Amino acid sequence: MHQKKLEEYRLTKLDEMTIAEMQKELAEGHITSEELILMYLENISLRDSNTSAVLELNPDALQIAQALDFERKLKGPRSALHGIPILVKDTMDTADKMHTSAGSLALKDHYALKDANVVKKLREAGAIILGKTNMTEWANFMSDKLTNGYSSRGGQTKNPYGAFDVGGSSSGSAAAVASNLAAAALGTETSGSIVDPAAQNNLVGIKPTMGLIGRTGIIPISHTQDVPGPLARTVEDAVAVFASLIAVDPDDPITLQAEPFEKYNWSIHFKKDGLQGVKLGVARGLFEDSISKEQLALFEDALEKMKACGAEIIDNVDLGADQEDLGFAVLLHEFKADLNAYLGKSNPLNPIRSLEDVIAYNNKHSKEMLPFGQNLLEQANMTTGKLNEREYIEALERNRFLAAEQGIADTLKQVGADALVLPQAFGCNINAAAGFPAVAVPYRISETGEPFGIMFTAQAFSDPQLIEYAYAFEQATKGRTKP
Numbered sequence: 001m002h003q004k005k006l007e008e009y010r011l012t013k014l015d016e017m018t019i020a021e022m023q024k025e026l027a028e029g030h031i032t033s034e035e036l037i038l039m040y041l042e043n044i045s046l047r048d049s050n051t052s053a054v055l056e057l058n059p060d061a062l063q064i065a066q067a068l069d070f071e072r073k074l075k076g077p078r079s080a081l082h083g084i085p086i087l088v089k090d091t092m093d094t095a096d097k098m099h100t101s102a103g104s105l106a107l108k109d110h111y112a113l114k115d116a117n118v119v120k121k122l123r124e125a126g127a128i129i130l131g132k133t134n135m136t137e138w139a140n141f142m143s144d145k146l147t148n149g150y151s152s153r154g155g156q157t158k159n160p161y162g163a164f165d166v167g168g169s170s171s172g173s174a175a176a177v178a179s180n181l182a183a184a185a186l187g188t189e190t191s192g193s194i195v196d197p198a199a200q201n202n203l204v205g206i207k208p209t210m211g212l213i214g215r216t217g218i219i220p221i222s223h224t225q226d227v228p229g230p231l232a233r234t235v236e237d238a239v240a241v242f243a244s245l246i247a248v249d250p251d252d253p254i255t256l257q258a259e260p261f262e263k264y265n266w267s268i269h270f271k272k273d274g275l276q277g278v279k280l281g282v283a284r285g286l287f288e289d290s291i292s293k294e295q296l297a298l299f300e301d302a303l304e305k306m307k308a309c310g311a312e313i314i315d316n317v318d319l320g321a322d323q324e325d326l327g328f329a330v331l332l333h334e335f336k337a338d339l340n341a342y343l344g345k346s347n348p349l350n351p352i353r354s355l356e357d358v359i360a361y362n363n364k365h366s367k368e369m370l371p372f373g374q375n376l377l378e379q380a381n382m383t384t385g386k387l388n389e390r391e392y393i394e395a396l397e398r399n400r401f402l403a404a405e406q407g408i409a410d411t412l413k414q415v416g417a418d419a420l421v422l423p424q425a426f427g428c429n430i431n432a433a434a435g436f437p438a439v440a441v442p443y444r445i446s447e448t449g450e451p452f453g454i455m456f457t458a459q460a461f462s463d464p465q466l467i468e469y470a471y472a473f474e475q476a477t478k479g480r481t482k483p
Contacts, residue, residue, distance in 0.1 A: 001042050010039040015180045016482055019084055019237045022183060026072065026083055033065040033072075033083030033128065040085050040130060044181050047160075053175035055090050055154045057131040059097050064128050071126075080240045082126030087185040089173050090132040090154075091139060092116040092228070093217035098129075102219045103137040103151025105369060106361040110350045116217030117249045118186055118228050125244040130182050133172030138358075139190060140169040141221050141335055141380070143372040148197075149175075152369050159200060160483035164450045167197030167425075173231050174201040178483055184232040184241045190221045190331065192428035194229045198440035199424040199453035202480055204238040204470065205231050207428075209460045210435030211257035213242075214249020220338035222331050224396065225432050233480055235441065235471045239266045257461075269464050274472030276310035280456075281317035281417035287426035298452045299423040302443050302477075306421070309476050311469075314417050319407045319430065326403060326433050329395035332376075336385040355381050404434035409459040419458035419466060431457045439463075441470040442479035453479070 001007040009031065017025075025031045041057070048054050058064075068083045077083070093100050093112030101107035119129060134154035136146060148168035149157030159166040160179045167174055170187025174197030177185045187194045189207045198205025206229045213228050220226050230241035243266050249255040282303070291299070303313050340354050352358055359377050362369040383389065407430055408420065420427070431438050438457040446452050454473070456466045474480075 001038070006035055006039055010042055014039050014043070016233060016480075018234055019080060019183055019240050022084060023077070023080060023082070027077075032069045034062060034069055036083065037061050037065045037085055037128065037130065040182055043179070047179050048176075048181060051158045051160050051175045051179055052155050053134055053157055053172040053179065054087065054181060055103070055132045055134045055172060056098050058094075058129050061085070061128055061130050068126055068128065078124075078126035079244060081122065081244050084127050084183045085130040086122055086127045086241065087130050087133050087173060087176050087182040088119060088122075089170055089185070089187050090135050091188055091219040092119055092132075092186065094119050094129060094132070096129070098132055100132075100219065101153055102139060103135045103153050104358070105152045105365070106352050106358050107350070108153055110352070111347055112217065113347050114217060117214035117252065118245050119217070121245045121247060127244070133170070133176055133185060135172050136169035138377070139188065139193065139219070139221050141190075141331070141376050142374050143376055146372040150372070161202065161445070161451055162449045165200055167200035169193040170197050170231065174198060174203055174205075177201070177231050177233060178203055180482065184230055184237050186228055186241070187231050188218060188226060188228045189432065190225045191432040192425045194231065195428050195438050195440040195455050196425035198231055199455070200451055202442045202445065202451035202453065202483075203231050203233060203440070204235050204442070204474070205229065205440040206238050206242050206463075206467070207431070207438040208242065209437040209463055211254040212261060212463065213245045213258070214247065214252040214255045216249050216251040219342055220335075222334040223338050224330065224334060225435070235467065235474050236270060239467055242266075264464070266464070266467065269468035270471050271468055272472055272475045273310065274468035275306055275476075277312075278310070278419070278469060279312045279314055279417045280306060280419055280421040280469075281314045281412065281415055283317045283319050283420055283422065283427060284315070285318060286430070287423055291423060291426065294446050294448070295423055295452060298444050298446065299454065302454050303421070305477055306473065309472055314415050317411060317415055317417065317420065319411050320402075326399050326429055329391050330399055330433075332380045333383045333387055333389065333392035335380045336383050337387050340385055399433040402433075403430045404436070408434055408436055408457065412458060419456050419462065419469060422455045422457070424453060425455055427457070428455070434460075436460055437463045437466055439466040439470040441474050442481075443477055444479055445481050
């Protein structure tokens with residue numbers, strides 16, 4: 001950088017700086033939001049060639065920062081996110097000079113006409129949308145052979161810790177935050193796509209209860225499972241972003257449930273003794289057949305740390321269902337209906353108006369579009385898109401019963417546990433089908449250099465308690481390590 005002061009600051013202070021620390025520096029005049037943007041742009045230009053995490057930058061970010069610096073002097077900060085650079089996943093509409101494409105070249109020229117609800121909430125809080133992140137194309141609903149983090153528009157997102165799985169599908173959001181390319185980022189989850197990349201990139205990820213955050217303006221897979229949420233380097237940072245997003249979205253009916261949490265004081269859950277007396281269930285059936293020996297040893301060690309923090313471990317909990325019991329038909333049917341609704345209402349200049357158009361575009365440009373095929377898109381397109389087929393209704397009812405009523409909620413009640421604790425993102429399909437929350441938190445870097453994290457999950461609207469457990473575990477273990 002040409003400014004020696006900024007270059008020294010970037011090299012010695014910026015990495016791993018928390019949002020609260022940034023706000024303190026901004027308030028005391030040591031830096032400005034404009035300078036934050038310049039430093040993060042420098043990081044992106046130097047580091048992102050290793051990860052391909054950032055798909056597109058906001059050309060207005062610097063001037064937005066200047067305006068927010070002026071507003072800070074005039075009126076003070078709007079919120080804890082005032083002037084803070086945030087990246088968003090490329091499924092999220094931004095009514096600016098950036099495209100929204102779900103990682104697909106089929107939508108490479110698509111400009112959204114309105115901000116997604118989550119983008120609107122970030123802007124209202126004074127956050128700066130720094131850019132869009134790469135992702136697994138169509139949120140990993142294109143082909144069952146697609147590798148996590150690959151998109152035709154952005155190429156392969158790589159894990160900054162080495163030749164490991166980067167996690168899907170919010171891969172770029174996670175890799176970018178892990179690499180200190182922004183203060184935090186937004187991802188979306190249908191089934192593991194926040195908690196999995198969080199675990200794989202040594203981050204905190206919050207997958208909220210369905211209904212706390214509006215989904216309007218996000219390219220969808222499933223209206224019964226899709227939820228947006230933050231990826232950050234600390235629990236406090238993740239909660240700062242999470243809190244700014246919670247609101248009733250008039251175009252997303254389930255968010256009427258968000259009203260009690262709109263002005264909630266989340267800081268009361270930042271307790272170092274937050275695991276004292278907590279009962280945590282371990283459902284080994286969800287991971288024992290597929291976890292590696294090294295990961296299992298790390299998980300057992302993490303359980304011992306939780307015991308040392310005062311938690312009681314209730315082992316070998318049986319959920320009465322596993323991930324294979326859940327019907328994939330729900331996603332296949334809802335994807336066509338929901339994507340057609342999104343594309344049909346998109347910018348009139350967008351020539352891609354349906355799932356059928358996406359498939360036709362991919363076939364026409366097969367060399368660049370179909371290195372992994374598109375069998376999931378084709379399977380989804382074979383449904384009617386009307387959501388009235390018996391296969392869909394039966395799968396929907398079965399998922400809700402097995403995952404929610406019979407699965408997590410009833411099991412926790414029967415065994416007397418407050419939450420489940422699991423390694424990495426194992427079992428994420430069950431809380432996803434139930435619409436229940438989960439929080440991933442870093443624990444260790446393995447001997448081979450791969451990040452390892454743990455996940456807390458419980459019934460609907462247990463988000464405050466899960467955050468409390470995650471914070472206590474984070475403070476006791478200090479598991480975050482920069483790549």
